[in-house]
Amino acid sequence: MDKDKVKYLLTEALGRNEELFLVSFDISTANQIFVVIDGDNGVPVSECIRISRSIEQNLDREEGDFSLEVATFDVAHSLILPRQYEKNVGRKLKIKTIENEKFEGDLISFSEEDGVLLKWKERVPKTLGKGKVTVEKEQAFSLDSIKEAKVVIIF
Numbered sequence: 001m002d003k004d005k006v007k008y009l010l011t012e013a014l015g016r017n018e019e020l021f022l023v024s025f026d027i028s029t030a031n032q033i034f035v036v037i038d039g040d041n042g043v044p045v046s047e048c049i050r051i052s053r054s055i056e057q058n059l060d061r062e063e064g065d066f067s068l069e070v071a072t073f074d075v076a077h078s079l080i081l082p083r084q085y086e087k088n089v090g091r092k093l094k095i096k097t098i099e100n101e102k103f104e105g106d107l108i109s110f111s112e113e114d115g116v117l118l119k120w121k122e123r124v125p126k127t128l129g130k131g132k133v134t135v136e137k138e139q140a141f142s143l144d145s146i147k148e149a150k151v152v153i154i155f
Helices: 003-014 045-056 082-087
Strands: 020-027 032-039 067-072 092-097 102-111 115-125 132-141 146-151
Touching (some): 003 032, 003 045, 032 082, 115 146
Antiparallel strands (some): 092 146, 102 115
């Protein structure tokens, strides 16, 4: 399977809808093509079908048999691309740093230069007397310091 040809067809198909972007792309040794896409406003099933057909119709099964899977990004997986952070500003994230520290809070802002800004509320002991008080905390994370970042789905 010609990976460059498939990549070209995929790029061409994604180019027809600027809200969509490629998260991952792979071709196995058994000619299984795996494509994962995401979108700034989600990805309708019709777009997965359109992209799949755009690729499949331009590949010749006589040259080599293949299977093709076009899927949307699964929120159970960690965010990978800067564009995924951008689209999730305002949502709750769970972040695990490369030092294995864990944080959960609202994604306040994101930029490639400044990274991720997370804000959350936490109960801490009072400075005087017994009991705890709720305080707001905020922390910035560079993309290099993030081992895993997942969107928290609230029902």
